[in-house]
Amino acid sequence: MAEQCKISAAIVAEEKSCVLKLDGYSRAKGLLKNGEFIISALFNVGGHDWAVKYYPNGIKDHADSISLFLLLESAHAKDVKAKFKFNVLNKNGEPVSSYERSDWGSREFVKKADLEESAHLRDDCLTIRCxxxxxxxxEETRVPPSDLHRQLGDLLENKDAADLTFQVGGQSFSAHRCVLAARSSVFKAELLGAMKESSAGSIEICDMEADVFKSLLHFIYTDSVPLLEIASNKGETDVVMAGHLLVAADRYNIGRLKQICEEKLCTHIDSNMVATNLSLAEQHGFSRLKEACLQFLVSPSNLEAMMASDGYEHLKSSCPSVLKELIARILPAEYKAAKDIILAI
Known part of the structure; x- marks a missing residue:
C-alpha cells in the first residue's frame, strides 16, 4: 500500500534542510488508516542518516490531524545532539509561520481540515520542509524564542480549565475569562465588572458569524490571524473576513487586530468591494480605510465600476454624506464654491 504513496526527499541547503514533497495527498489519506505511515527516503545531515514518518490520518486520538516525526536512522549513533523544525511551504517555497513545529515530531502537526481549506495544498501536493x-x-546556550502564543493556543484548543462558553451562530466556543479580560478592555468590563455577563457561565452573541468569532478568539490567544493568510488566494474571501474581523476588533477594542484588518482592506481595494468598505469605514470611523477608498474612487473608471457594483445602493442609502464628500473631492479646485455648497447640503 505504501509503495503507491512515496515521499521524495532532497537536501536543499548546506546539509541542514530537506524538502518533503507528497504528491497525491488525497490518495495517501484514502489509502492509509489512522496510525499507518509513509516513511521518506534517507537524507544525511551532520554525518548521520535521517528519515521522516508521515501519518496522513494521524496517530491514536489525533485522526483529524497529520502527524509527523523525524527519525535518526544511523546505526550505532549515540549522543547525537540536534535541533529540528518542520514547516509547510507555500507556493513560493516559503515557510508558513502558522504551520510550524520546532520539535522532533508532532501528533498534531496540522489539522487536515485547515490545510485543505488553505492555499498551501496545490494540485493535491503537500510540501514540507524539515x-x-x-x-x-x-552547544552554546541561547535563550529560545517565546512560544507563549503556542501555549495559549493549545489552551484554547484543548479547553483546559475553560470557565466560559459563548454561543455564536449555532456553535459553542469555550474560553477563559481571565485571558479575554487581559486582552480586551471591553471583555474586561463585561466579564469582571458589574455587567450581568460577569457572573454568567454562558453568553450568547447574536450579531456575529461563528467563523468570525472563532478567528477573533484565535487572535486573542495567539496574536495571529491565520484565516486571512489561508484565504489569501481565494479572491474576495479574505477581504470579506478582514471586514468582519475589523468590526469585531473595534467592538471589543483590540487595537492590533484592528490595524491588521484595516491594513488588509487598504491594500486590497477593488471596484467590487470599495463601496462596501467605504460604508464600513464611514459607519465605524475607520479614517485610514475611508481615505484609501476615496483615493481609489478619484479615478473616473474606478468610480463608474463602483456605481455598477452590488454595494453601491447600500452606500447611497446608508452613507449619503460620504458621497457628497467624494463629489467635492473630484471637482476641480476652481469649483471651491460648488464644493462648499455640496458639503453644506
Whole structure:
C-alpha cells in the first residue's frame, strides 16, 4: 500500500534542510488508516542518516490531524545532539509561520481540515520542509524564542480549565475569562465588572458569524490571524473576513487586530468591494480605510465600476454624506464654491 504513496526527499541547503514533497495527498489519506505511515527516503545531515514518518490520518486520538516525526536512522549513533523544525511551504517555497513545529515530531502537526481549506495544498501536493541542525561539541546556550502564543493556543484548543462558553451562530466556543479580560478592555468590563455577563457561565452573541468569532478568539490567544493568510488566494474571501474581523476588533477594542484588518482592506481595494468598505469605514470611523477608498474612487473608471457594483445602493442609502464628500473631492479646485455648497447640503 505504501509503495503507491512515496515521499521524495532532497537536501536543499548546506546539509541542514530537506524538502518533503507528497504528491497525491488525497490518495495517501484514502489509502492509509489512522496510525499507518509513509516513511521518506534517507537524507544525511551532520554525518548521520535521517528519515521522516508521515501519518496522513494521524496517530491514536489525533485522526483529524497529520502527524509527523523525524527519525535518526544511523546505526550505532549515540549522543547525537540536534535541533529540528518542520514547516509547510507555500507556493513560493516559503515557510508558513502558522504551520510550524520546532520539535522532533508532532501528533498534531496540522489539522487536515485547515490545510485543505488553505492555499498551501496545490494540485493535491503537500510540501514540507524539515530543518535539522546537528550540534557538534559543546552547544552554546541561547535563550529560545517565546512560544507563549503556542501555549495559549493549545489552551484554547484543548479547553483546559475553560470557565466560559459563548454561543455564536449555532456553535459553542469555550474560553477563559481571565485571558479575554487581559486582552480586551471591553471583555474586561463585561466579564469582571458589574455587567450581568460577569457572573454568567454562558453568553450568547447574536450579531456575529461563528467563523468570525472563532478567528477573533484565535487572535486573542495567539496574536495571529491565520484565516486571512489561508484565504489569501481565494479572491474576495479574505477581504470579506478582514471586514468582519475589523468590526469585531473595534467592538471589543483590540487595537492590533484592528490595524491588521484595516491594513488588509487598504491594500486590497477593488471596484467590487470599495463601496462596501467605504460604508464600513464611514459607519465605524475607520479614517485610514475611508481615505484609501476615496483615493481609489478619484479615478473616473474606478468610480463608474463602483456605481455598477452590488454595494453601491447600500452606500447611497446608508452613507449619503460620504458621497457628497467624494463629489467635492473630484471637482476641480476652481469649483471651491460648488464644493462648499455640496458639503453644506
Amino acid at each position: 530543518d535539522v541542525t546537528v550540534i557538534h561539541g559543546k
